[in-house]
Amino acid sequence: MDVDAETAILENERRAIERARAGDPRALEPVLARHAEALYSSVILPRVGDRAQAEDLLKDTFVTAIEKIASFSWQGRSMYFWLRRIAANKVVDLHRQRGRSRRMVVALGGEAESAPPPAGVDDTLIAEEDRRRARARIAAAMVALPERYATAIRLRLVEERPREACAEAMGVTVGNFDVILFRAVRSFRKSYGPPSDEAPARGLEDG
Amino acid sequence: MVDDDEPATPEELAAAAALARALDGGASAETAFDSGSQGGVDAQDLAAVGRLRAVAGREAPLGELRARALARAAVGEALGRRARSRRRHLVAASLAVAVAALLALRIIVLRPEPPSVLPDRLASRSAGLLVPGPFPSSQTEAQRLDAITADRLVAYRELRVRAVAGRAR
Numbered sequence: 001m002d003v004d005a006e007t008a009i010l011e012n013e014r015r016a017i018e019r020a021r022a023g024d025p026r027a028l029e030p031v032l033a034r035h036a037e038a039l040y041s042s043v044i045l046p047r048v049g050d051r052a053q054a055e056d057l058l059k060d061t062f063v064t065a066i067e068k069i070a071s072f073s074w075q076g077r078s079m080y081f082w083l084r085r086i087a088a089n090k091v092v093d094l095h096r097q098r099g100r101s102r103r104m105v106v107a108l109g110g111e112a113e114s115a116p117p118p119a120g121v122d123d124t125l126i127a128e129e130d131r132r133r134a135r136a137r138i139a140a141a142m143v144a145l146p147e148r149y150a151t152a153i154r155l156r157l158v159e160e161r162p163r164e165a166c167a168e169a170m171g172v173t174v175g176n177f178d179v180i181l182f183r184a185v186r187s188f189r190k191s192y193g194p195p196s197d198e199a200p201a202r203g204l205e206d207g
Numbered sequence: 208m209v210d211d212d213e214p215a216t217p218e219e220l221a222a223a224a225a226l227a228r229a230l231d232g233g234a235s236a237e238t239a240f241d242s243g244s245q246g247g248v249d250a251q252d253l254a255a256v257g258r259l260r261a262v263a264g265r266e267a268p269l270g271e272l273r274a275r276a277l278a279r280a281a282v283g284e285a286l287g288r289r290a291r292s293r294r295r296h297l298v299a300a301s302l303a304v305a306v307a308a309l310l311a312l313r314i315i316v317l318r319p320e321p322p323s324v325l326p327d328r329l330a331s332r333s334a335g336l337l338v339p340g341p342f343p344s345s346q347t348e349a350q351r352l353d354a355i356t357a358d359r360l361v362a363y364r365e366l367r368v369r370a371v372a373g374r375a376r
Contacts, residue, residue, distance in 0.1 A: 025285055029278045036274035045266060049257030050250070055269075055277060062281030067288070131262070138262045156230065157256060158263040163227060175223075179215045182223035182248075189255045 009034075014074055025066045032062045035080050038127035043087045046134035048094065057094065061087040081126060141191040149184035156181055222248050229253060 012031075019027035036058060044061075045054040064086050065072075065079075072082055142150050148170070155166040167177035215223070225248040260266050269277075346354075 025282050029275075029282050032278035032281065033271070033275045036277060037269050037271075040269040040274075041261070041266070045261040046258055049254030049259075049261065051257065051266070053254070055273070058269075059277045059281050059284070062278055063285050063288075066281060066285040134258075135262050138259060153259060157259045158265070160265060163231075175220075178223035178227045179219055182219065182226050182252075185226065185252050185255050188259070189251060192255065192258070 010076075010078060013078060017069065017072065017074060017079065020066070020069045021072075025069070028066055028069065031079065032065065032083075035078075035083055038080065038124070038130075039083060039087050042127040042130035042134070043084055044091060046131065046138075047088075047091045053094075057087065057090045061090055064090075084126065084130070137192070141188055144191040145184065145187050148180060149187050152177065152181045152184045153188060222252075226252065226256075230256065 016027040016031050039061065040054055040058050044057050045051065048054045048057060061083060065083055068086075072079060142153065145153070151170060152166065155161050155169055156163070161169070163174050163177060166181075167174045170177060170180070172180065229248060257266065
């Protein structure tokens, strides 16, 4: 995208925010829709894992942004980073609500509170940085797994090979491979951030 | 036989099969539970799978249509909340005004009569009632006082007679 087009988009965004602050929240609709994909695929889904849940959190993020638009101050760059922080906090709240370990909640909270990038940094770069961090968390969790479990996850979930091909690659039966994968997923859950025995599980309303 | 770990329990075998079905059918917490294929696989297992697939870029993108729909829904929800909040404030203010009006009405309309200091029988009568008609212009002040005094004495005598008659019944 050339500089002129970017400038025009930014100016449209600024005007839409002004109108929303003046009492017309509908003006924000195209702005929110434009940032939806990056928020969904880079910030929310990698940390939640469930599509329906991720969409709910995305909508909640938008509702909060609309209600708090008066607190947003234009600083010459897209509101994406502000939306990103709201989305990350929603993810943290969800995990806290589900009684996730304090370690995980603190880690996610740290990601949410990361310093804003310098003005002028493209939103796509921010989104890529989010994906990089999510990959780093996953990678750290995978390193802690036994080799066979990490292999099973890589073959089936990352490379998306059929069960039969995965079983053949690992030299086991298909049924055997299914069990290895199930155990691998459970181990990954513990390594990534298990439910806490200490934190009370408050209202698991949406499972 | 399975892995070099412990042999799989029946529950593990069922859960592993359920996870395999969920992955082949498109892993999501909702679809797994809807199809009744839990078999030991819970939403957190599927969420973990989703996280792994999302980071690997294996999850389908949100899509422009869905993005617009969510943005539109969010605006609708925010406007709805704002309208409900305004209605609540309006109802509260109306109730407060109604209560204040009722209190004011009660105070003004139902104000009790001030209590009498003296019983009726001891309340003084207007001097204008004592003497029928106006005082004659030729009458002196002394003559007027005499007339008023005489009238008061007659009235006193009537009261005493009534009181005695009342006791005799």
